[in-house]
Amino acid sequence: MRVLNVATQxxxxxxxxxxxxxxxxxVPPQLQLDTEAAKLxxxxxxxxxxxxxxxxxxxxxxxxxxxxxxxNAQDSRNAGLQAIAEIAQEGDRMALIESxxxxxxxxxxxxxxxxxxxxxxxxxxxxxxxYTLNRPQTNFIPGKFDLNLQRGSVQNNYQPGKVDISIxxxxxxxxxxxxxxxxxxx
Numbered sequence: 430m431r432v433l434n435v436a437t438q439x440x441x442x443x444x445x446x447x448x449x450x451x452x453x454x455x456v457p458p459q460l461q462l463d464t465e466a467a468k469l470x471x472x473x474x475x476x477x478x479x480x481x482x483x484x485x486x487x488x489x490x491x492x493x494x495x496x497x498x499x500x501n502a503q504d505s506r507n508a509g510l511q512a513i514a515e516i517a518q519e520g521d522r523m524a525l526i527e528s529x530x531x532x533x534x535x536x537x538x539x540x541x542x543x544x545x546x547x548x549x550x551x552x553x554x555x556x557x558x559x560y561t562l563n564r565p566q567t568n569f570i571p572g573k574f575d576l577n578l579q580r581g582s583v584q585n586n587y588q589p590g591k592v593d594i595s596i597x598x599x600x601x602x603x604x605x606x607x608x609x610x611x612x613x614x615x
Contacts (some may be wrong), residue, residue, distance in 0.1 A: 434605050441598035449590035458581035467572035474563035484554040 491497040523532045 431606050431608055434607060436603045438598065438601045438603075440596065440600040443595050443597055445593040445595070447591050450586075450588040452586040454584040456582045459579040461575075461577040461579075463573075463575040463577075465573040468570040470568040470570070472566040474566075476563050477561045479557075479559045479561075481557040483557075485556040488552070488554040 486492070486497070491500065519532075519536050522530075522536065525532070
């Protein structure tokens with residue numbers, strides 16, 4: 430029996446690379462700006478404000494601060510005495526067990542729904558207000574602006590990359606036939 434023998438040799442390559450290089454030299458632009466701000470000087474003499482609240486207070490019935498303090502103290506005392514009287518009446522009402530009234534419920538209802546108070550509408554006098562205005566005094570000083578521009582520059586050095594390929598071993602296929610002297614059975 431004849432045998433076909435095949436032997437192969439693969440390709441072998443070498444790669445040699447050189448990277449791309451970009452060298453940039455940049456000189457940035459420069460802007461020199463010299464400014465002097467404009468100035469506005471304003472002098473405002475103070476005006477005078479006069480408020481006389483006497484007519485306004487008189488419309489309330491208060492003649493001066495001493496009367497106001499005295500009336501306010503009297504109203505506070507009366508409100509305190511009224512509160513004490515209401516608390517005492519509620520206590521007496523709860524103490525009357527024989528009346529078979531649900532006193533707590535009735536007191537709660539009266540507390541949540543108080544009697545409507547009387548509202549009195551009366552005009553109030555305006556206070557006397559007088560303001561005397563003093564005119565402002567102004568002085569304007571114009572500003573200054575100086576500009577100096579130096580252009581920038583870009584210098585580049587570009588080296589392209591390259592790839593060198595060299596074949597160190599070429600591919601090949603070798604075939605031959607042979608006849609063995611002994612038959613082999615597999």
